[in-house]
Amino acid sequence: MTLLSIVVFDDFSDIDLVLPWDILSRVKRHDWKVQVVGMGSTHRSTLGMLVKTDERLTSVAHSDVVIILGGEGSRVRLNDPEFLDDLKLDPQRQLIGAQCSGALILERLGLLQGRTATTTPFAVREMQAAGVVLQQRPLVVHGNVATAGGCLASLYMTAWILFRCIGVADAKQIFAEVAPVGDDAFWAVIERAVTAQIRATNVPNP
Known part of the structure; x- marks a missing residue:
């Protein structure tokens, strides 16, 4: 079973949830499960x-893939000891991705120490103040940890997850279901960027 958990909280960014949840849920395998987790039974987005x-959030400890969303609520979570304690992540055995300001949470957990990252333009100062060196890229990958900068960069992070979990060929088929009609460059741009990041960290595609 491949278990993928998307972490939500109050005031999360709507698009950060909807894009990866939709695309990842298109994988039709009996051993593939995408779930939404949080500290409460419900959470309300920015919109x-x-x-x-x-x-509940503690279930991330048993997940194979964990995605942390961005949004104004991510900053509140930085000062929430219970949230940070429940978010038990292990980059040795999990794929961990943070969307936009969700990278602030990874930094607080110590998962970006000695690593470069990317984030939303609205969180650049905070990340730099924390000592994180930022790259001007939609996706930055270090082994099993990835950060995505900009809401639509969730497409790159989702592709990275699919590359690592089901392979490039199957990922391409999934993206073909959502790609703009007639835009042949759409997939090529994403594939090139994600493949370059994976190769840079010497992680082979399945």
Whole structure:
């Protein structure tokens, strides 16, 4: 079973959830499960969308893939000891991705120490103040840890997860379902960027 958990909290960014949740859920395998987790039974997004969680936050400890969303609520979580304690992550055995300001949470947990990253332009000062060296890229990968900068960069992070979990060929088929019609460059740009990041960390594609 491959278990993928998307971490939500109050005031999360709507698009950060919807894009990866939709695309990852298109994988049709009996041993593939995408779930939404949080500290509560429901959480409300920045735009007011009420989302029901499938499991509580502590379940991330048993997940194979963990995605941390961005949004104004991510900054609140930085000062929430219970949230940080429940978010038990292990980059040795998990793929861990942070979208936009979700990178602030990875930094607080010590998962970006000695690593470069990317983030939303609205979190650059905070990341730099924490001592993180930022790259101007949609996706930055170090082994099993990835950060994505900009809401639509969640497409790159989602592709990275699919590359690592089901392979490039199957990932391409999934993206073909959502790609803009007639835009042949859409997939090529994503594939090139993600492949370059994976190769830079010497992690082979399945």
